[in-house]
Amino acid sequence: MTKYVIKGGKPLYGKIDISGAKNAAVAIIPATILVGGVCRIENIPQISDVTMLLNILKQLGADIRTVNKNTMDIDCSAIRSSEATFDMMRKIRASYYLIGALLGRFGSATVAMPGGCNFGGVRPIDQHIKGFTAMGAEVEVKNGHVCTTAPGGKLRGASIYLDVVSVGATINLMLAAALADGITVIENAAREPHIVDLANFLNSMGADVRGAGTGVIKIYGVDRLSGGFYSIIPDQIEAGTYMAAVADAGGEVLINNVIPRHLKCITVKLEEMGVYVEDRGDAVLVRRDSPIRRANVKTLPYPGFPTDMQPQISAVLCIADGTSVITEGVWDNRYKYVDELAKMGARIQVDGRVAVIEGVESLTGAPVKACDLRAGAAMAVAALGAHGVTEISEVGYIERGYESFVEKLRGIGADISCVTEPDAEDEEKSVG
Ligand code: EPU
Numbered sequence: 001m002t003k004y005v006i007k008g009g010k011p012l013y014g015k016i017d018i019s020g021a022k023n024a025a026v027a028i029i030p031a032t033i034l035v036g037g038v039c040r041i042e043n044i045p046q047i048s049d050v051t052m053l054l055n056i057l058k059q060l061g062a063d064i065r066t067v068n069k070n071t072m073d074i075d076c077s078a079i080r081s082s083e084a085t086f087d088m089m090r091k092i093r094a095s096y097y098l099i100g101a102l103l104g105r106f107g108s109a110t111v112a113m114p115g116g117c118n119f120g121g122v123r124p125i126d127q128h129i130k131g132f133t134a135m136g137a138e139v140e141v142k143n144g145h146v147c148t149t150a151p152g153g154k155l156r157g158a159s160i161y162l163d164v165v166s167v168g169a170t171i172n173l174m175l176a177a178a179l180a181d182g183i184t185v186i187e188n189a190a191r192e193p194h195i196v197d198l199a200n201f202l203n204s205m206g207a208d209v210r211g212a213g214t215g216v217i218k219i220y221g222v223d224r225l226s227g228g229f230y231s232i233i234p235d236q237i238e239a240g241t242y243m244a245a246v247a248d249a250g251g252e253v254l255i256n257n258v259i260p261r262h263l264k265c266i267t268v269k270l271e272e273m274g275v276y277v278e279d280r281g282d283a284v285l286v287r288r289d290s291p292i293r294r295a296n297v298k299t300l301p302y303p304g305f306p307t308d309m310q311p312q313i314s315a316v317l318c319i320a321d322g323t324s325v326i327t328e329g330v331w332d333n334r335y336k337y338v339d340e341l342a343k344m345g346a347r348i349q350v351d352g353r354v355a356v357i358e359g360v361e362s363l364t365g366a367p368v369k370a371c372d373l374r375a376g377a378a379m380a381v382a383a384l385g386a387h388g389v390t391e392i393s394e395v396g397y398i399e400r401g402y403e404s405f406v407e408k409l410r411g412i413g414a415d416i417s418c419v420t421e422p423d424a425e426d427e428e429k430s431v432g
Contacts, residue, residue, distance in 0.1 A: 001422075003393050004406065007415035008365055008386035011251030014412040018239045018257045019045040019403040020070065020232035024194035026094030027171045028201045028232060029053045032062070032074045033101040034178055035205050037227025042071045044232060045403045048396070049092050056095065059086055075227070082106035085145060089114065092400075096125060096168060099146055100175030103137060107153035113144050127162050127169035134158040135176060135184065157182030157221055165190050165301040170217065171198055177219035178207045184219040191215065192302040193262045197233045204228050234258050237308045238402060240266040241377045243286050244312040245409070247275045248319065248385035252287040253412050260284055265305045269297060269313065273320065294322030294359060300329045311337050311378035318346040319385060320359035328353045337375035340368040344386055365390040370397040377402065384414055 020043035029050065032039045044050060046069065054064055054072070063075040082102040089095040089112035102109035114125075125146070129139045135155040137148045150156075157180050162169055170190040175198075177184035189195070191213055199212030205228050208220035239258045246253045247270055260267070260279040267277045267284070272295045276287040295317065299307040307330035317324040318341060328334050335350045342348065344363040349356045365388030370376025376398040383390030392398075395418070398405055406418045 001393060002395055002418060002420045003391050004380065004395050004398075005417050005419055006365070006380060006383035006390045006392070008249070008383050008388065008390060010249065010384075010413060010415055012246050012249050012253050012384070012412040012414060013251045015254045015256055016242050016408050016412050018234045018242075018255060019043070021045070021194055021197065021235040022047060022049060022237070022401045023167070023192070024197040024232050025050050026053055026092070027097055027194060027198045028230070029057065029074065030094070030097035030101040031175055031198060031201055033057070033076045033079060033098070034105050034175065034202075035225045035227055036077055038073050038075045039205065039227050040067065040071065040073050040229045042229070042231040043234075044070050044072055045235065046070065047399065047401055047403050049094065049400045052088055052092050053094060056084060056086060056089060056098070060084060082108050083110045085110060085112050087112075093123070093168070096128065096146075097172055097175060099128065099132070099148060100172035103132065103148050103150065104155065104176045104179045107155070108149040110145055110147045113141070113146060125168070127164060127166045128172045131158075131160045131162075131169060131173040131186070132176060134160050135180060155180040157184040157219070159185045160187065162186065162188040167192055167195065167301075170195055174198060174202065174209060174212075174217065174219060177221060178202050178209070178225065179223070180219075180221040182221055184221070186217045186219075187215065189215055189217045190301055193233055193236055193259070201230045204230055233262075236262040237306060237374070239263055239284070240306070240309045241312050241381065241402070242408070243267075243270060243275075243277070243284070244309070244316050244381045245384050246286040247273065247288050247292065248316045248381050249414070250288045250385070251413070252285065254280070254283055254285050256283045258282065258284055265303055266309055269295060269305060273316065292316060292320040292359070294320040294324045296325045296327075298327040298329055304329070307331055307334060308374050310334060311374045312381050314348070314355065314357060315341060315378040315382040317357045318348070318360065318382060319362055320357070322359055324357045324359065326355040326357065328355075336371040337378055340371065340375070340379060341382055343368055344382055344390065346382070362387055364388050367391045367393070370394045373397045373401045380405070380409070380416075384409070
């Protein structure tokens, strides 16, 4: 079992480099299935969700070569099967992008139902299915698989209005539409930076996607996409997490390789909390040298405050000088981590989608667990500003989405180490 051990209460100083965006990478990697030729992709984050997706593509027959740590050549020309039913598909959410990509390329796809962080129940894909159906596909969910077929072997453009703003449905329908016959219009589309990044990737390979970043995306289907070069945008949430870490622990850190515009929603909230944030073009300087002020936060689809930063900002507000109200506007249940923060002395009451945080002077280190990816990051944020030692277990969740988490934090002076202990089963096995 691997744990992070953090000795808190030490301000953070120095520089940190942000990696490529996880949620862009997990869309762009499946998108290479649509491309006839080699895609050289730069700024791919080294995280376990990406490793799993690359392994899925290899199993399907893709040729993947590592150029350097964060650059890969991906050639999916040799893929012949549109069936992705491997067990590992169930471990990550983004495996559902294989439906749009395989269906778009082959006119049919059988894909294992996706996994991913559980925010209180099954994460629905009805909007994805509604879109595929509008494009002429027959869709059936059976035995844990999504089976889709486009009669005649090709999807046709359609007009699709999403009932909820869904990142996943927007991306999946963009993938399905890139090679479809005719024009697809997605209304009430998600506007996250990774949607724009996927559109830019597809366009640089020869697609015709217009309007990404607005609520209406038009995809003019083309006959083929060909290989090329693309560099993934920096990770907005990784940057936001380190901004929250500085806000919690205090200090001054230059966060490099970011697009400050993508961070605006986070920056504005941190400033309201008394944190100094300076836009340095492709970096932000973050400083906290006074007490954290209370604030209310409501998460919303982009450009609202991101749900993927909700646990981390809540961790900081635990030590604010008053009572803060958090309203989760995207997921039904994203407060599982609250019980863990309570072990460190946090005072939080949850009622449905609302959490009320009564600030305390400081948190105290305790053994806690990462309940999911961002919840795990929130534990680390809380631990960095807390008195004493925090041990975070189940850090595999954190490694799904943060490249070199421990090394990066050590680089700005955090007292954090990664400890691997034999788990109970191994101990039993090793006895005698
Ligand atoms: N929804 C539906 N029907 C659908 C799809 C979504 O009702 O068909 C609902 C969901 O239940 C949710 C809301 O719509 O209430 C938004 O879901 P969305 O589809 O946008 O989420 P997702 O695509 O499954 C992605 C990110 C999540 C992030 C959300 C929201 C990836 C791989 N995952 O999930 O990221 O929280 O968008 O921004 O891109 C993370 O990185 O920690 C993470 C969980």
